[in-house]
Amino acid sequence: MSLNRYIGGPVQDPRLKKVYLIDPFDKFICNYSCRYCVLGRPLTDKCPISRYRFNMLIKGAKYYVEKYGVRGVNAFLISPYGEPTLLPELPQLLRTLKTFNKPVAIYTNSSGILDDKIYNLLLNFDIILFKLDTLYKDTLHSLNRPSDEIDPDEILSRLVRFRRDFPNKMYVETMFVRGYNDSFEEAMELISAIKRINPNKYFISMPYLPPGGDIRLPSRDTIDFVYRELSQYMPNRVFILDKPVEAPLNRKVDDPVEELLYIASLYPIRLEEAYRYLGSFGMDGEVTVKELLDLGDIEVRVWMGEEYIVSMTLSRMIKN
Numbered sequence: 102m103s104l105n106r107y108i109g110g111p112v113q114d115p116r117l118k119k120v121y122l123i124d125p126f127d128k129f130i131c132n133y134s135c136r137y138c139v140l141g142r143p144l145t146d147k148c149p150i151s152r153y154r155f156n157m158l159i160k161g162a163k164y165y166v167e168k169y170g171v172r173g174v175n176a177f178l179i180s181p182y183g184e185p186t187l188l189p190e191l192p193q194l195l196r197t198l199k200t201f202n203k204p205v206a207i208y209t210n211s212s213g214i215l216d217d218k219i220y221n222l223l224l225n226f227d228i229i230l231f232k233l234d235t236l237y238k239d240t241l242h243s244l245n246r247p248s249d250e251i252d253p254d255e256i257l258s259r260l261v262r263f264r265r266d267f268p269n270k271m272y273v274e275t276m277f278v279r280g281y282n283d284s285f286e287e288a289m290e291l292i293s294a295i296k297r298i299n300p301n302k303y304f305i306s307m308p309y310l311p312p313g314g315d316i317r318l319p320s321r322d323t324i325d326f327v328y329r330e331l332s333q334y335m336p337n338r339v340f341i342l343d344k345p346v347e348a349p350l351n352r353k354v355d356d357p358v359e360e361l362l363y364i365a366s367l368y369p370i371r372l373e374e375a376y377r378y379l380g381s382f383g384m385d386g387e388v389t390v391k392e393l394l395d396l397g398d399i400e401v402r403v404w405m406g407e408e409y410i411v412s413m414t415l416s417r418m419i420k421n
């Protein structure tokens with residue numbers, strides 16, 4: 102069976118290790134439009150999941166759990182491919198995933214915690230990764246581009262309160278981007294915010310996949326400074342994510358080309374990795390990739406000296 106469209110894995114997530122990915126989105130929905138987002142620009146910030154998709158999601162999750170089991174899997178991770186707190190069906194989804202007796206994790210851009218209902222719902226998760234890129238309103242609006250006015254100070258006070266209320270694992274991540282939030286001034290604000298929140302883990306992240314626009318890697322001096330300062334305060338709980346991870350290409354599929362296109366629609370795949378993957382099925386990677394390029398299904402983009410495949414077939418990849 103090929104990777105279905107609702108659940109994938111188990112795959113290696115850089116923060117949570119082995120997870121099942123749950124993908125409730127049939128289009129790219131987010132109320133932010135971060136300049137570094139590898140998914141491009143969201144199609145909308147309001148769109149409930151369809152009943153059909155929701156049912157298929159639950160069926161797909163049950164099927165995967167029965168077929169592949171949950172041994173060694175750390176969590177069910179609700180999609181990083183959009184903003185899941187916008188989904189009205191999130192409470193039902195959480196309830197169902199909880200029945201598999203594994204932690205349920207979610208990645209969020211943090212805007213949802215300003216809403217009391219979402220705040221209370223998030224308290225029921227086992228692991229949450231919150232995004233906090235800046236404490237400056239201007240930077241938030243130029244880097245994350247929220248669809249509504251958002252005050253980062255309010256987000257910070259909610260995160261501080263949430264840490265007190267939440268008994269489970271709370272992680273925070275900052276994506277540093279050159280010219281937006283990598284000045285020492287921004288870094289000092291972030292350091293003091295992270296100290297106030299005191300999350301279980303803090304991830305310093307940087308764009309290592311090809312996004313659109315003017316995105317560049319942040320100053321290494323700033324990254325090292327943040328790492329040093331926070332590691333003293335919270336030893337062994339600060340991590341730098343600066344390496345591309347292997348794309349979660351499933352090697353137990355009937356149709357590796359379909360799988361490649363699907364994963365490329367979620368995020369870019371290094372060309373070399375795509376060749377290796379196709380080669381492991383006895384295919385000539387270069388010939389297959391050339392065919393897909395000729396068909397217009399994929400595009401190859403160069404980023405930081407590496408070539409990546411991005412999919413042109415699914416609506417999720419909207420070019421910036």
Ligand code: SF4
Pocket residue numbers: 131132133134135137138139140143181182183184210
């Ligand atoms: S990076 Fe996350 S929060 Fe930003 S636009 Fe993409 S999905 Fe939304």
